[in-house]
Amino acid sequence: MATVFKRPESLTDAKFHYCPGCTHGIIHRLVAECLDEMNIREKAVGICPVGCSVLAYEYFNCDMLEAAHGRAPAIATAIKRLKPDCFLFTYQGDGDLASIGMGEIVHASARGEKISVFFINNTLYGMTGGQMAPTTLLGQVATTCPYGRKVENEGYPVKMAELLAGNEGSAYISRVAVNSPANVVKAKKAIKKAFETQAKGLGFSMVEILSTCPTNWGLNPVDAMKWMEDNMIPYYPLGEFKVKEGK
Amino acid sequence: MNKVLMKGNEALAEGAILAGCRGFFGYPITPSSEIAEYMARKLPKIGGIFVQAESELAAINMVYGGASTGTRVMTASSGPGLSLKQEGISFISEAELPCLIVNISRGGPGLGGIQPSQGDYFQATRGGGHGDYHTMVLAPASTQEMMDFAILGYELADRYRIPVVIMAEGTLGNLMEPVIVRDEVTNFVEKPWAISGCQGRKPNIVNTLHLTAEELEGRNRHLFSKYEDIQMNEKRAETFMVEDADIVVVAFGLLARVIKRSVIDARKHGVKAGLIRPMTLWPFPDEHIKAVTDTCKVILSMEISMGQMIQDIRLAAEGRVPVEFYGRIGFLPNPEELTREILAVAERKGL
Numbered sequence: 069m070a071t072v073f074k075r076p077e078s079l080t081d082a083k084f085h086y087c088p089g090c091t092h093g094i095i096h097r098l099v100a101e102c103l104d105e106m107n108i109r110e111k112a113v114g115i116c117p118v119g120c121s122v123l124a125y126e127y128f129n130c131d132m133l134e135a136a137h138g139r140a141p142a143i144a145t146a147i148k149r150l151k152p153d154c155f156l157f158t159y160q161g162d163g164d165l166a167s168i169g170m171g172e173i174v175h176a177s178a179r180g181e182k183i184s185v186f187f188i189n190n191t192l193y194g195m196t197g198g199q200m201a202p203t204t205l206l207g208q209v210a211t212t213c214p215y216g217r218k219v220e221n222e223g224y225p226v227k228m229a230e231l232l233a234g235n236e237g238s239a240y241i242s243r244v245a246v247n248s249p250a251n252v253v254k255a256k257k258a259i260k261k262a263f264e265t266q267a268k269g270l271g272f273s274m275v276e277i278l279s280t281c282p283t284n285w286g287l288n289p290v291d292a293m294k295w296m297e298d299n300m301i302p303y304y305p306l307g308e309f310k311v312k313e314g315k
Numbered sequence: 316m317n318k319v320l321m322k323g324n325e326a327l328a329e330g331a332i333l334a335g336c337r338g339f340f341g342y343p344i345t346p347s348s349e350i351a352e353y354m355a356r357k358l359p360k361i362g363g364i365f366v367q368a369e370s371e372l373a374a375i376n377m378v379y380g381g382a383s384t385g386t387r388v389m390t391a392s393s394g395p396g397l398s399l400k401q402e403g404i405s406f407i408s409e410a411e412l413p414c415l416i417v418n419i420s421r422g423g424p425g426l427g428g429i430q431p432s433q434g435d436y437f438q439a440t441r442g443g444g445h446g447d448y449h450t451m452v453l454a455p456a457s458t459q460e461m462m463d464f465a466i467l468g469y470e471l472a473d474r475y476r477i478p479v480v481i482m483a484e485g486t487l488g489n490l491m492e493p494v495i496v497r498d499e500v501t502n503f504v505e506k507p508w509a510i511s512g513c514q515g516r517k518p519n520i521v522n523t524l525h526l527t528a529e530e531l532e533g534r535n536r537h538l539f540s541k542y543e544d545i546q547m548n549e550k551r552a553e554t555f556m557v558e559d560a561d562i563v564v565v566a567f568g569l570l571a572r573v574i575k576r577s578v579i580d581a582r583k584h585g586v587k588a589g590l591i592r593p594m595t596l597w598p599f600p601d602e603h604i605k606a607v608t609d610t611c612k613v614i615l616s617m618e619i620s621m622g623q624m625i626q627d628i629r630l631a632a633e634g635r636v637p638v639e640f641y642g643r644i645g646f647l648p649n650p651e652e653l654t655r656e657i658l659a660v661a662e663r664k665g666l
Contacts, residue, residue, distance in 0.1 A: 110514040115380075125520045131510035133383055133521040135376070136406050142373040143380030149364045150338055150384045151511045172376070175369035 076100035078109045080129045089282035089289025091246045092120060092188065096127055098246075098256045099157065099186060102263055103130065112155045113147055115140040117169075119161035120194040138169020141176035144183040155266060156183040162203040163193045166226050170202075173232070173274075180237030180271035184262040187228060187274055190281040191300065198284030202226040205299055210284075225303065229276045233309035239271030241310040245278035245301060247293045258308075268314040278304055317496040323461045324349035324391075324419060324488040327481065328357070330465030331389055331415060334500045337363035338388035340377035342370060342396060345429045346485035347419035350391040371396040375403030375416075382412035383521045385509030387469050391417035393485070394427060394435060397443070404478055405444030409523040409534070411541075413472035415465065416450070417481045419488040422645045430645035431484035433568060436623035439482050440597040447535050449542050451479045451549065452596040454567040458492035460594075466497060473504045475545055482596065484619060486647050487569040545598055552600035553592040556582070560589030561666045562657060563607045565628050566617040567593045569647060574617060576650035577657055584654075586661040596624070601631035608635040613664045615639045617653065619646070637664075 075081065078100035086092045103109045112130040116122055118137035125132035135143050140158035148156045165173050165187050176183065192210050193199040200210040200217060203225050207216045217225075229243040240262055244255035255277055262273035278300050280292040287295055321329065328350045331339075339354035341347075351367070358365045364381075368374035374390050381388035392400060397418050407414060418439065422432035439452045451471055453464045461483065468479040510519045525531040553571075556578055557563055566574050571592035581588040591607065593600050604614070614636055616625040622640045629638050641656045 111512040113510055113512065122524060125522055129518060131513050131518050131520070133380065133510060134524055135379075136402055139372065139376035139379075139403070142368065142376035143383075145366065145373075146338065146340060146364075146377035146380035146388070147384055147510070149366065150381055150386050150388075154512050171369055172373050175373065179366075 076104045078103035078112070078129050080127055082126045084127060085123060086120065087283045089280060089292055090120070091279040094246045094252060095186065095188060095255070095277055095279065096124065098252070098259050099159070100128065101256065102260045106260070106263055108155045108263065111153060112157065115144050115156070115158040117158070117160040117164035119164050121159055121161065121188065122195065124159050138164050138167070139172055140164070141169065141172040141181070141183065141185065145176055145179070145181045148181060148183050155263060158183065158185045160185065160187055161194070162187070162189045162191065162201040166202040166228050174235070177232045177235040177238045177272045177274070180239070182266050182269055182271060184266050185274040186259065187276045188279045189276055189304065190279040192281060192284055194281050194284055205303055227304065229274070229309050232274055235272070237272050238274070238310050239312035240265040240273035242308040243276040243278070243304060243306050245296060245306055247278070247296050270312050270314055276304070318493050319496060320491055321458055321494045322349060322488070323458045323483065323490045325353050326458045326494045327417060327461040327465045328353035330462035330497065331469070332357055332361070333497055334466040334469040335387045335503060336389050336415065336469070338381040338386050339363070339365050339390070340368050340374045340381065340388065341390050342368050342374045342392065344393045344396045346421060346488050347391045347393045347417065349488065350417060350419070371399035372402065375400040378414050378416070379403050379407050379410070379412065382407060382414040383410070383509065384511050385506035389415035389417065391419065393419050393421045394423045394432070397435060397438065401444035404450060405442070405446050405448065406523050407478050408442070408448040408450060409446065409538070410521050411476035412478070412521070413469070413476055414478050415468050415472060415481065416478055419483055419485050421485050428645055429485060431486040431569070431619055431647050432645065433484065433570070433618050434620040434623070435482060436596065436618070436620060439480050440599065440627070448538060449597050451475070451477055451545065453479060453481045454594060454596050455481065455483050455487065456568055456572045456592060458490055458494050461487065462494055462497060466500060469500070471549065475541060477541070477545070484569050484647065490569070549595060550598045550600040550602065551594040552603040553594060554603060555590040555592070557589035557591060557607050559587055560607070560610070561587045561612045562615055562661055563589045563591060563611045564615045564617055564657065565591045565593070565604065565624070567596060567624065570617060570619055573647065573650055574653055577653040580650065580654040581657045581661070584658055586658055586666060588657050599627045599631070601627070604628055604631035605633070608632050611636060612666060613637050613639060613660060615641065615657065615660050618642045619644065
C-alpha cells in the first residue's frame with residue numbers, strides 16, 4: 069500500500085502541547101515539510117522563542133537552541149555567520165518578535181542576515197495568559213487592556229511585514245494565514261520561498277503567519293478561524309511585501 | 316621571543332586570537348572599544364567573524380549563538396554594557412557554553428564615569444544575572460597578563476564549559492607595556508554538544524528551560540558540583556613578602572601592582588607589610604588568605620570601590636584577624652598615598 073501521508077522526518081514523535089484549535093501545530097508541520105522537501109534537515113538549526121512555542125526544540129528533529137525572549141535573531145545571526153552552510157530559522161511569536169525583540173529583528177533584517185524568520189502573529193501573549201501584544205487589534209480585549217485596546221492609551225497595532233519590507237537587507241517578506249486549506253498551501257509556499265531565499269544567499273527573509281488563539285480569544289476553534297478572517301486579515305493584509313530576485 | 320609594545324586592550328584581543336577566537340560580537344563603550352576595533356581589523360583577515368551588534372543584549376546573545384557552535388567567541392564591554400549583558404550571561408551559564416566576556420571596568424553606579432574602577436566586583440563574582448550560577452573571573456595586573464589571561468580564559472572556559480570573565484580596570488586596558496607575544500594555541504577539546512546541523516548524528520539541543528522542580532534542582536546541583544571542582548582546582552593568587560608580614564594587603568588588578576611599591580616602602584619605614592593579589596576573583600583564593608591569618612596581625616583590603624572584595628576576605632579570615640579597608644573611587648592611587656595608608660593602619664594597630 070502506498071504511503072500518502074506521514075509525519076515529516078523533520079518533526080519528532082513528541083506530542084504537541086498546544087491548545088485545541090491553536091494553529092502552531094499546522095505551522096510546525098509546514099516548516100518541517102519544507103525542511104524535508106528541500107533535504108536540509110541535517111543542515112538546519114532552529115531557534116525557539118519564549119512564548120507558547122518555547123518547547124519547539126522538542127518537536128523539530130534538527131539541531132535546536134532555546135533563546136531568551138526576543139533574542140532569537142541575534143543568536144541566529146552568529147550561528148549563520150560562523151556556520152554559513154547551515155540553514156537558520158527562528159520561530160517567534162508577536163510578544164517575542166514585535167515587542168521585546170524589536171531591536172534584534174529590525175537589525176537582523178537591516179544587516180541582511182541570511183536567516184529565515186517565521187513570525188507567528190496571534191495578536192496577544194498566549195503562554196502568559198492573554199495579555200496585550202503590539203499586534204493586538206484596536207478594540208480587542210486582552211487581560212492588560214480589559215476595556216479593549218484604545219489608540220489614546222495603547223497606540224496602533226504594529227505591522228511587522230510592512231515595517232521590515234522597508235529595510236534594504238530584507239530579501240523576502242510576506243504575510244500569510246492558516247485559516248483555510250487554500251491559505252495553508254500558500255503559507256507553505258511562502259515558508260519554502262524563505263528557505264530558498266536563504267539558500268540563494270539573497271538576504272533576510274521573514275514570513276508573518278496569522279495564527280489563532282482560541283483559548284485566550286475565548287472562542288471555539290471554528291469561530292477563532294472566522295474571527296481571524298473578519299478582524300485580522302483586514303488589518304494585516306496577506307501577500308508578498310518584498311521579493312528580491314536572485315541573479 | 317617576540318616582544319612588542321602593546322596597549323592592554325590590544326594585548327587581550329591578540330591573546331584571544333592566538334587562543335583561536337574566531338568570533339567577536341560587541342557594542343562600543345569606553346574604555347573597552349579598542350578591543351572591538353582590534354578585532355574588526357584582524358578577524359576578517361584570518362577567517363573570523365566580527366559583528367558590531369545593535370545593542371549589548373544582541374551582542375551577548377550573538378555570543379550565546381556563536382559559542383553554541385563550538386567556536387571560540389567573545390565580547391567586551393564596560394559597566395553599563397555588562398549590566399545589559401547579564402540576561403545573556405545567565406543563559407550561557409545555564410547552557411554551559413564556553414566563551415570569553417571582558418569587562419574593562421569604569422566607575423558607576425549609573426552612567427558613572429570612565430575612570431578606572433573595581434566596583435563591578437560583586438556583579439562579576441556573584442553571577443550577576445538571575446538565578447544561581449557563577450562565572451569564572453580573572454583579574455590581570457599587567458599588559459602581559461591581559462594577553463596571557465585571554466589564552467588561559469579560553470582554556471578554562473572549554474575545560475569547564477563556563478563563561479569566563481576577564482575584569483580589568485580601564486587604566487590597564489589603555490596602559491602600554493612590552494608584551495611577550497605567546498605561541499598560537501593548537502590544542503582544542505572536542506565539543507560533541509555543539510550545534511551546527513545534525514548530519515550523521517542525533518540533533519543537539521541547547522536549552523535552559525527546565526519546567527519540573529526535579530529537573531531544575533538537578534540542573535542546579537549539576538552546575539554547583541562543577542563549581543566545586545573549579546573551587547578545588549582553579550584558585551590563583553600571587554603572594555609578595557607575606558611570610559613575615561604583620562600587615563597583609565589584599566588587592567587585585569593594576570592596583571595590586573602599585574601596592575607592591577608601597578609594601579617595599581612600608582618596610583623601609585619599619586612596618587612589615589606583604590601583599591596577596593587574587594588573580595582569580597571567582598573562585599576566590601580564600602586559602603591564600605587563611606594561610607596568613609596565623610602569622611599576620613591585620614589584613615588591609617585595598618580596592619577601587621567602596622569595599623566589595625573585603626566581604627570575601629572576611630569570610631576567608633573567619634574572624635581570626637581584623638580586616639581593614641581603604642578605597643578610592645575613580646582613582647588609581649599613587650604608591651605614596653597607599654604607603655601612607657599602610658603606615659596609618661600599622662600605627663592604629665600598634666605595629
